[in-house]
Amino acid sequence: xxxxxxxxxxxxxxIKQARQTTFQHRVMPQRELAQAAGCTxxxxxxxxKASNKVSLFKLHxxxxxxxxxxxxxxxxxxxxxxxx
Numbered sequence: 171x172x173x174x175x176x177x178x179x180x181x182x183x184x185i186k187q188a189r190q191t192t193f194q195h196r197v198m199p200q201r202e203l204a205q206a207a208g209c210t211x212x213x214x215x216x217x218x219k220a221s222n223k224v225s226l227f228k229l230h231x232x233x234x235x236x237x238x239x240x241x242x243x244x245x246x247x248x249x250x251x252x253x254x
Contacts, residue, residue: 172245175220181229182220184243188236198236206235
């Protein structure tokens with residue numbers, strides 16, 4: 171079971187991983203992802219470091235742009251807690 175801070179750390183790591191692996195031929199810069207999500211690259215940095223909480227709306231935008239399902243960004247135990 172994750173506590174709240176651990177969930178945001180996990181989400182941040184997943185955002186960074188998605189950004190770095192979406193395109194096989196290049197790493198997506200934070201600025202590019204920020205533009206797609208409608209925020210600043212500094213905000214993406216803060217999400218990745220879990221110093222700021224990412225809203226579900228922004229996370230959905232990030233998921234769309236990185237071509238990942240929303241569930242990719244959230245620990246399974248959290249999903250199971252919500253749906254169970």
